[in-house]
Amino acid sequence: MKAIIPVAGIGTRLRPHTHTQPKALIPIAGKPILAHIVDSLIHAGIKEFVFVIGYMGDKIENYISKHYPDIKADYVIQTTGRGTGYAIYLAKEFIKDEILIVLGDTIVDADLMPVLKSDETLLGVKKVDDPRLFGVAEINDDGSIKKLVEKPMIPKSNLALVGIYKVKEGAKLVEALNYQVDNKKMSHNEYQLTDALMHMIELGVKMKTFNVDNWFDCGKKEILLETNSILLKRLNYDHTAYRYESTIIIPPVFIGENCKITNSIIGPNVSIGDNTIMNYAILKDSIIGPYAQIEYAILDHSIIGNDAMYKGLKQSLNIGDSTEINFG
Numbered sequence: 001m002k003a004i005i006p007v008a009g010i011g012t013r014l015r016p017h018t019h020t021q022p023k024a025l026i027p028i029a030g031k032p033i034l035a036h037i038v039d040s041l042i043h044a045g046i047k048e049f050v051f052v053i054g055y056m057g058d059k060i061e062n063y064i065s066k067h068y069p070d071i072k073a074d075y076v077i078q079t080t081g082r083g084t085g086y087a088i089y090l091a092k093e094f095i096k097d098e099i100l101i102v103l104g105d106t107i108v109d110a111d112l113m114p115v116l117k118s119d120e121t122l123l124g125v126k127k128v129d130d131p132r133l134f135g136v137a138e139i140n141d142d143g144s145i146k147k148l149v150e151k152p153m154i155p156k157s158n159l160a161l162v163g164i165y166k167v168k169e170g171a172k173l174v175e176a177l178n179y180q181v182d183n184k185k186m187s188h189n190e191y192q193l194t195d196a197l198m199h200m201i202e203l204g205v206k207m208k209t210f211n212v213d214n215w216f217d218c219g220k221k222e223i224l225l226e227t228n229s230i231l232l233k234r235l236n237y238d239h240t241a242y243r244y245e246s247t248i249i250i251p252p253v254f255i256g257e258n259c260k261i262t263n264s265i266i267g268p269n270v271s272i273g274d275n276t277i278m279n280y281a282i283l284k285d286s287i288i289g290p291y292a293q294i295e296y297a298i299l300d301h302s303i304i305g306n307d308a309m310y311k312g313l314k315q316s317l318n319i320g321d322s323t324e325i326n327f328g
Contacts, residue, residue: 021056027289029232077090088193121167126211162217232252264281281294296313
């Protein structure tokens, strides 16, 4: 079975970080978002991948070829952002029989092996507080999917589609995508994969859902940091291996290779990329990209990009009695 992963999005909600790299390559808990996705799929037995690339797609292609030389990887170029449905439409030549589709900015905590072994079409779902922000599945009494709606104004269900779709009837999916594009069937000004799947249901295809334990739609800073925290706790890196001069490590923490850290307090929930330099820094709940340099800084809930430099203020004070100084 092949996995199609659309990673052509510009990632406007994560600017300025996505000015210089694709959203899928933003690091979380020691490796890029895309690496977490690919690793989980390889663990489930997937060996063939199709990446729909666009914005700075060469960086994604270079990353995959360097870090995953043993997988079979094909690439499809999406030059205009016309929705996930259009991304899969561009990759339709790779859809022969059953296919797995995984959105490239979504990390999901679920056992995919039984999903892949199932002889049914299964869509990953999770209950959410506000389903108006997502594709939503309405369920029949027998557990099959009755209706799929993209970002409904008045939701009739709180089961949100999490971005994993195991489609058994590949030919029907291609038929639905062709119908959608040929007839310009769009929702919210884009070709939605949700609408193509709904058209398959109208053609008589039976679909069911499977629940995921956790789901992280890594499209905003707050969710990136939350995901970083959760994954650091789960991956449980050996913090005793981190030894730096006059530095305190408060786990969970990930620190990359060849870092120079002195006189600092790192953690909890901090991920630091390779070749980073830190001096007199206090960090918690933050993501620091590789080759960054940070000095005289107190950072909380922060994301520092690759090759960035931040130097805070360094004071030398001689304060007399009955004095109040407030830098805040």
